[in-house]
Amino acid sequence: MARRGDxxxxxxxxxxxxxxIDKANVRLExxxxxxxxxxxxxxxxxxxxxxxxxxxxxxxxAIAGLENSEPLLAVTKISIRALAEQPQFQQVTLTxxxxxxxx
Numbered sequence: 413m414a415r416r417g418d419x420x421x422x423x424x425x426x427x428x429x430x431x432x433i434d435k436a437n438v439r440l441e442x443x444x445x446x447x448x449x450x451x452x453x454x455x456x457x458x459x460x461x462x463x464x465x466x467x468x469x470x471x472x473x474a475i476a477g478l479e480n481s482e483p484l485l486a487v488t489k490i491s492i493r494a495l496a497e498q499p500q501f502q503q504v505t506l507t508x509x510x511x512x513x514x515x
Contacts, residue, residue, distance in 0.1 A: 435463075435464055435465065436461060436462070436463050437461070437462040437464075438459060438460070438461050438462075439459070439460050439462075440457060440458070440459060441458040441459060441460050441507070442457075442458050443455055443456070443457050443458075444456045444458075453513060453514050454511055454512065454513055454514065455511070455512050455514055456509055456510070456511055456512075457509065457510045457511075457512055458488075458507065458508070458509050459506075459507070459508045459509075459510065460505060460506070460507055461505070461506040461507075461508060462504075462505050463503070463504040463505070463506070464503055465495070465498070465501045465502075465503065466501060466502055466503075466504050467500060467501055467502070468502070471502070471504055475487055475490075475506070478508070482510065484510055484511040484512075485508055485509065485510045485511075486508065486509055487506050487507070487508045488507050488508060488509050489506070489507035490504065490505075490506055490507075491504065491505040491506075492504050
């Protein structure tokens with residue numbers, strides 16, 4: 413996989429999640445390299461994906477679609493908060509890691 417610019421990756425992730433859930437916000441949390449010499453040409457990108465309003469069924473489909481479309485991406489944390497005024501929807505924050513080949 414060729415390295416893409418940070419903003420391009422974030423836009424791609426946002427588009428993929430937005431196909432299932434409206435108003436997804438994706439931002440880069442951090443970037444890190446690997447200390448092992450055999451992995452020196454790779455970088456790890458950590459992303460925060462905020463979903464202000466999602467239901468469980470749609471959320472599950474969006475996560476599965478995201479992980480299936482990006483083979484080197486893994487969702488590492490999911491935080492779900494119920495909305496008191498709209499109990500059928502939840503506010504969700506996902507943390508995902510992606511591994512990108514450096515140029």
